[in-house]
Amino acid sequence: MNFSAADWSAAVPALVPALAAVVILLIDLLPRVRRGYVLFVSLLGLAAAAFLALPFWANPLSDVLGGMISTDGYAVFFELLFLLVAGLSLLLSWHELTPGYAALTLWATSGMALLASATNLMTIFLGMELLSLSLYVLVGFSPRRDGEAGLKYILLGALATGFLLYGMALLFGSTGTTSLAEIGFRLYHGAFVAPALVVLGTGLILVGMTFKLALVPFQNWLPDVYQGAPAAVTAFMSVGTKAAAFAVLLRFAFMAVPALAAFWVPLLTFLAVFSMFLGNILALKQTNAVRLLAYSGIAHAGYLMVALVSFSVLAASGSLFYLAAYAFTNLGAFAGVILLAGREGNFELTAWDGLYRRKPLLAAVLSVFLLSLAGIPPTVGFFAKFYILEGAVLSGKIPLAVLLVLASGISLYVYLRVIMRIFNGQGEGKVTVSPPVWTVLAVSLAGTIGFGLFPAQLVGIVQHSALSLLP
Amino acid sequence: MFSAYLAILVFCLLAAALAGTFSLVAGLFGPRRPSERKSEAYECGIRHPPPLPKHFPAKFYLLGMLFLLFDLEAVSFYPWAVDLHRLHGFGLLEMLSFIVVMAVGYVYVWRKGGFQWQ
Secondary structure, rough: OOOOOOHHHHHHHHHHHHHHHHHHHHHHHOOHHHHHHHHHHHHHHHHHHHHHOOOHHHHEEEEOOOOEEOOHHHHOOOOOOOOHHHHHHHHOOHHOHHHHHHHHHHHHHHHHHHHHHHHEHHHHHHHHHHHHHHHHHOOOOOOOOOHHHHHHHHHHHHHHHHHHHHHHHHHHHOOOEEEEEHHHHHHOOOOOOOOOHHHHHHHHHHHHHHHHHOOOOOOHHHHHHHHHHHHHHHHHHHHHHHHHHHHHHHHHHHHOOOOHHHHHHHHHHHHHHHHHHHHHHHHHHHOOOHHHHHHHHHHHHHHHHHHHHHOOOHHHHHHHHHHHHHHHHHHHHHHHHHHOOOOOHHHHHHHHHHHHHHOOHHHHHHHHHHHHHHHHOOHHHHHHHHHHHHHHOOOOOOHHHHHHHHHHHHHHHHHHHHHHHHHOEEEEEOOOHHHHHHHHHHHHHHHHHHHOOHHHHHHHHHHHHHHHHOO | OHHHHHHHHHHHHHHHHHHHHHHHHHHHHHOOOOOOOOOOOOOOOOOOOOOOOOOOOOOHHHHHHHHHHHHHHHHHHHHHHHOOHHHHHHHHHHHHHHHHHHHHHHHHHHHOOOOOOO
């Protein structure tokens, strides 16, 4: 098999971050390593990848490298999102940035970019492993260095990978192909053997993926791992990994198993409802900022599932909008968590008490992020939820839409409780904001308010992107 | 299609019956002279060695892990070498890039002291 240069160019956006990681390993061998060099090379690699991905927005390349990847509008949207998230989370980790840390983040980004363009079960697995293996080590960079969170994550992650792989094997065994488009075609035309294996295989793949997305009932690992990992890694995971797993799930649903919608739509609806409610209700009781954001992340994954089970291009573009909105908002919120935790790493919510008296501007900015998480206009979080609701209602999922509104009513209380602490409480402790964190806060705020006031720009982007899901 | 497997079923049954008969007959008519040594966990008539006086050094695990890593990578040369004629320049270029990445990893481990025994 011979591939043309054009074939390879489609894989380049995913490969460039990995190349930058290799360069960073070599930098690490220099006698004196400056953090600035490491950050510069990382950001340069991410920017180069973004620059190389952009041309595919207008001129997509589908089914290249033997049908392994499609670098289309959908892939480019997610690749740009991942590169942005990786860049911002590297800035957030400025104080603990080691070459190994930066290299692993870049490898994880490379895996996520591969997942965004994967159109074959093999590439999906490859991307998932590249992402997961890098994250297992990153999680182990915990301040306490005891490796508890890393061990928990690797054990449960390996289990999820097992489910995923077994499901893929069954689906391949039944349909005789690993290409998503070809699986979809054969399922639609009945060209497969053993229907029970198809259902079992699809179910196992969904279990594996919802595990990575941490939907109820596969959510138990999430708060512990988030709490044990360095906060910047948690920020990266909560936005990047979630988006990557969702990108794969959405493409899998649209390309490979639309014929089985009658099977997986009720299943995922169930998970969506439980995640929305349980995530928000458990977030109510949290006294630790990271755990609160972890449970809120479970609820947000539930909202995304509502968009998936609505199963239309409109709902899919709604979920892409939601992921972009969530990326800006949640990175901003995590920047706040990291700032207020200080050098000692006190992640209790008491650190937020009376922030308004100490740092009025920072308090206002963080409140915007919290309001956006709750979905209050004019922030981007409002339009994101509105867009998902619109998709659900137009697909006739009105009860589900009502449940989503009820769940986000509970979530309002979760975030308002933190805002009350910021404005009412009495607290002390000096908060110093370093330039890298200011950058993250500024970019997140620009995204949260900018796309909140002018959502049309982002709507145009996500609609173009979601359209390439259709054959 | 099941008739094709009938022979295997008969074979399994025969094997089980034969093995069962032998153990039954030996158990019924064989002499029994139990002793302490014979009833130890690994019954082979030799007294098992006492527990080791000290622990093994755990240094070896890093070396073992690195060996596995590079060994597995080297294994992928074999299928490549067999198919080199059909892969042409593409295969050469692909393996070259693979070797470069592997060499970076090797140099990294070396310079970071992964091969130091102390």
